[in-house]
Amino acid sequence: MATALAVPLLATWCVSARPALAQNVDRLTGVVAGLAESEQIWSPSVETDRRSGFVIGAFVDVRTPVTALRVRAEGAVARRGGLVLSDFRGGALDGEVQSDYLTFQLHAKVGGSVGPVHVFAAAGPGVDYLLQSREDAVLAQVLIEEHATVMTGSAGVGVGLRVGTFGAEVEGRWVRGLTDGYRGSSVTVRNRSLEWVVRVSRVRG
Secondary structure, three states: OHHHHHHHHHHHHHHHHHHHHOOOOOEEEEEEEEEEEEEEEEEOOOOEEOEEEEEEEEEEEEEOOOOOEEEEEEEEEEEEEEEEEEOOOOOEEEEEEEEEEEEEEEEEEEEEEEOOEEEEEEEEEEEEEEEEEEEOHHHHHHOOEEOOEEEEEEEEEEEEEEEOOEEEEEEEEEEEEOOOOEEOOOOEEEEEEEEEEEEEEEEEO
């Protein structure tokens, strides 16, 4: 239910952010969707593995006075989490954490074009707001505190194509939790994701 309610919030954010970011300049406005391969980083360390999730949302990408530099603001719903394969003593464990976040990211984007094709690199800060979380019964006894807000950092590279007033991009990026997502009496957990996303946009300017 919380994930479904986040969709109209994202639409409202995209509409309100667009005039604040740019007026009468070259900008891309569109949707973003993709896959997130997420893993949790535990301290003290345990054996973990990735679990599959998703990213779906909207974005605005605007030109700056610097020719090769653009700024991109993105809002999305992202499913993160991870698999836990062992306990702190190395014993076998079959555990899973699933977290749904309302995530906002602000990226500096540097790139260049050859005809309609462009390549780029992007990086910047972000923040994740926890919508809902599910843990296996064993892990729920360890992860006694869920953090409602998580600061993140991300970096990625991609390639795009513009045809007329429409554009499309494919990007691969790392998203890393800079603050704890979960905490227990003697453990902290941070999120990390490898995401592959596709953006479809309309060019305005």
